[in-house]
Amino acid sequence: MKKPSNFKLKYIINYILVLALFIPTAIMGFTGSIKGSSALLLTQIAYSMVLAVSLNLVVGFLGELSLGHAGFMCVGAYIGCFCANYMHAVIPSKLAVLVISMLIGGISAAVFGLIIGLPCLRLKGDYLAIVTLAFGEIVRTVFMNQPVFGGALGLTTQKYGKLLYIIAFVMVLFTVFVSQNLMRSKHGRAIQSIRDNEIASRAMGVNVTYYKLIIFVISAFFAGVAGVIYGHNTTPVDYSFFSFNYSIEILVMVVLGGMGNISGSIISAAVLTFINVKLQTQLSGDLAALKQLIYALILIVMVMWNNAPALRGIREKVNIRSLIDFFTEKVLKKQETAPEGGIDPPASASWDKIPTKIPMDAILSTDITPDNPYEADAPKKEEKR
């Protein structure tokens, strides 16, 4: 069997995705050709990515429905930013303040993740969703009623400007790094086995309790970090932001990007946040009243585009892969014709030469004829017998 040429690509594709957004905008930011509002939007995209990837750990990989992600974010935002406000006066380095406050926000959210994870061990599906939903609502009401955290007016935070933007994208990379490495280890496989069949994974000796808790804690940690980024990006920290609606929005990002698909979460977080913010800021007059409606319409169209059986024909013609196919075919043809003079490669051969082939394709094209022994390993088999 051929070893697919994209073996390395699947490990770095997520980093490429994030960097593809980050590097051009960072360069534009430092040369001054980017507006303040765009920097705000980009930071928003960054924490949406962190939220979507971390929620994907629970929903996509562990297979438990959590509707309290905004609640964890809320804990992180309030506690992290509260500490940052104090540290601001003591520690001169802004970088240190940001990093430490993110750690504090993340860890405090992780503690709540542990507390919510404990009932999760006994609850499933809808019931767990209700518990996490209740947690999200309770936690923001509690913070609203604390005068220390600014009460209903919200918690005023310091501005960090470009530094925050850079740290936010570093955090995205870190989130992707942790999630991806975790899921591609024995622990990740155990977690996914719980999603697919809990009874069988117990019978295989997988410590279900431990892994469920661990995933809730890790997911909550990153939600808390995202909260701190949010808090420093948007001042004051507004309790009403962390409502049930926002939890659902993160869930929409995860579902749209694909359960258990980290790249999908990154892309859909970026696209949805962009659409959402642009709808809020660009629409004026009578259209402004319709922004939620338009947002919903866009979502429906996107989901239908991805899943409706009736659109399959169009989908197969117009998709990213065929686009890449189209371009590479042209490029390859040029390369072939220029030096050697006119040997057209067969149209089907072009696909193999593209390094961007996705892993699914390797899976689908696996040769499964039984009388095709795996030559390289055949001698070992003989020895064993």
Next chain:
Amino acid sequence: MSEYILETKNLGISFGGLKAVQDVNLKIKKNELYGLIGPNGAGKTTVFNMLTGVYKPTTGSFMLDGEDITGKTPIDINKKGIARTFQNIRLFSNMSVIDNVLVGMGNRSSCNLFESIFRLPRYWSTEKELRAGARELLRVFGLDEERRTVASNLPYGKQRKLEIARALATNPKLLLLDEPAAGMNPQETAELTETIRFVRDNFDMTVLLIEHDMSLVSKLCDELTVLNFGTTLAHGKVEDVLNDPEVVRAYLGE
């Protein structure tokens, strides 16, 4: 070390007032192929569920290799060395074939969470070991070429095989097979018979299996126990048991 790899003493369970299984005494020697048969609803799968810790027996006890492991959790029992397959296939259906086996091998690797996330040297060495082990297992079961296939896309017979491979991946002393030939055609059954024999010989395994296919049982098993209405009806050598008039009556009626 004891003479028997698995020994149950008056094993029984009742759900409320219903005595589902009582007084089951199995004595399985090392490297034996032992069959557990009986009409539908006789309590065979319940016995399996007790042996793997899904149910806690209400009476009696069982010992694995001389060690009493009654009432332990499924995870602990698996670590002690009992692995099972399921009557209705329970693969990790969205994961690839090799990942299914790798889940079973998970407990062989000592790599912790931190090492996995930050890809420390131990991650690479243990992962390499696990993968090599998994490939070898898959090769034995003729699944190596399909290792990247998603498990639910495998044909039925291969799913059954994969379940056995996954159970073996946990490195058990005793393998419990719950109706391995259910839903298979005669050719697949014959192939399965060979596979089970092969597993017994090459992995030095003891196998306890539930089966309704009498041709498979008579070809494969060394000893049998017949359950009926939760109690032991007969046990002994295969020919003796299958010709026992009591057993024939239980299966076919008067």
